Amino acid sequence: MTKIQNEETGGNQLFPVFLKLNDLHTVLVGGGNVGLEKLTAILNNSNQARVTVISREFLPEVHALAAQHEGVNIIQKSFADEDLHTAEVVIAATNDSDLNNYIRQSAHDRKLLINVADKPELCDFYLASIVQKGDLKLAISTNGKSPTIAKRLKEVLNESLPDELDISLQQMSELRNTLTGDFAYKVKKLNSVTSILVEPKAKVNKNFIWLIWSTIIISIAIVVTTLYLKEPVFKDFVTGIDPIFYYFLGAGFVFAMIDGAIGMSYGVTSTTFSLSMGIPPASASMGVHLSEIMSCGIAGWMHYRMGNINWKLFKLLVIPGIIGAVTGAYLLSSLEHYSQYTKPVVSLYTLILGMVILSKAFNVKRKKSADKVKRISLLGLGGGFIDAVGGGGWGSIVLSTLIAGGRSPRFSLGTVKLSRFFIAMMGSLTFITMVSSDHWQAVAGLILGSALAAPIAARISNKISTKTIMVSVGIIVILVSLKSIFTFVSKVL
Template structure:
């Protein structure tokens, strides 16, 4: 009876950076072995001994201070400080002599192209971030291992590292001992390999929930505005005549200015997680709009742009649900209070314009400072709820500041920019939705045609910004946005002071 030969090697992944390696050989084979070690464990302590060392190895040693080169013949004492010995010389008899000396001192040995003298083999490796696959042919054919590496490297997407990272975050949030965590992870992942369930069905219950909520809120808000418009501008008894008068309410120049402002504001907000309200508010204040009206217009426009932005971030997987839930309720409460205070303070608009201008000057300086300051990180975000409540209040009262305050604070505490921006943008939708509803109820109307440009410009920019998040020159954008806000706010402040004098 014939027994099929199998690979009886035991696969392990060594923490080489906690070990020491001796490499004997300074030619091309020695370079290949050295490169294999550095590509996987670049901080490993390595001693390389050879009678002749080529220039490529010398260049590597310059970049890696953990490599010690000694150009001389091998001595038996060289193996004393090593845990692993790798031999890469062309002399078979000398290789066997060195291997015997190393094994006599209980060292693990690898000899190039000599399987019989090896205690282990160096495998072909496919790596995607934290995911690593080692391939072995039991020393039979390095060419087969190399070809398999090429196939797997093309077949496995780079996103597999993100999958591993997300599952690690899930595991950290699971409760119970190790056995219970394993069971919970098994329940979470077994549906992915079930033949009875598609990936869309797996994503449907949890992944689509917030998308549905955003869509329903947008639908309700649009229905409310359309109803108000129909009742206000299109009396049923004069339907045709009213339709003809609609263009009279549209200021083309203002519409185009609002369109550009909405696009730039949303591009900034969607890619940096801040700036929409600040830029829009400083622009409207600069052209003389009442502060309370400013906030109502900006928030009405932001309902649409932030809805599309939040939906886009959710679609691209940029949301940290725990962070989002921490921010959204306090942010809503703060926004409702801020909108109420802004409405009742509108009769003091001349006086309110000065502190609002000072506030937006500060926001511009705050953004500008982020471009040059070195981050001071903390490991944990404290009082995130209070941060969201303050951001929501100032955003509704002053027309901006949610992203500038909340996003920058969270990012300064070592939060991932991608998930901070995505989570803050999704929470922003609910914050501005509530503040817009409060303004609509108190003001009893919304200037639809005045904010149409802001809405359309923001809708165009939102999906583009979500796609570009993390890919734009952040420092340059901070500088440009900060300077724009500060200059515009200073101009508004100067005009407001001039009216009082």
């Protein structure tokens, strides 16, 4: 009768609930692979759940979980009706169909709800795939039709939903506790605060779209005008292309692909390459910043279109970053030897951050929101300054610190990339007014190569998993930092 009604009504007729398993007694029958899977799912969601596991045999992993959780009690015996006398929730997870049917009947005799593993038609409830971001928990159900689809949807949502959602929940809870007045006023106030969450995407930051487009046009004009006015070098370059252009074209493309995908290393790698090709430090840093105007503008726009921007974080980074970059560019242009003193300190700092990121990539537990970086503006100021005087480091310092502090790698990447566009533009203007360079072939190669790679790399970054981004960031930061430290030590010795 139930099946016929479900077919007539159509759709998923399940009623979703969230059980307080810490306050309920769950009896799980089965100590094999299926039992281990069910027990793991319970403890991942309610690590203080009271669970009694009954089976004649147990996998070692079941004993290991029981040793880690005080609420888990293991009883090695055959199932009997009296085992359900104190049960409030029942799960049958044996590989014996007859025994599962018997457990189900025993549970129903006591008016208990039961889940029978891999038998949807015998279940009173299903164990859903869970997506969790702090206190936010989403349960996914396919009405028992396809656990695989539920698993894939879980992976998609885990990647798509930012970890900052938990911060929003905590802030809303604090706001609700501070509100006074009647119920209608509180509802009105909370609706006003959360209205941005349901606004059409096109209306959010609409004015910022015009700002991005206008600055992109201005930045292109800056690059073209700068190259054109550098006569006769530019005319000679056009009529007879110097081979160095192709070297920097390829290098700019490769470095921008890496940087666009993981959000760092372009400045460091491009500067290192430029110095190895005989380009002076100030000219090398100027070339990097000029090329980053176009590449970061394109990449920043792509990340904006893909919804990878944390606007609050962006506002805290961009102005201090610009101030730091302009100051650093001015100092480097005046004192070209200055970068040799900053690079060892920065390299040691980024080396530590790289190790932290790698350890976090393989650690399931995320940091609490209280551990996140607090002084974002100071981070932006220091990152912009060191980026200018060292020819790179905005991504390595700012992105590494944000990720190491527990922020979402994907949203941090998009935000850092977009803010880098404005910082590169202002730093470039400072360099152009103060530096006289004869290396415009190299600069042009970097500009064109990085611009070609930017949209491709931005797309790639949105396809890479969070763990992959974190591992890549950690490895590259460690390798680049070690190389810089060893180079400095060898020179000193």
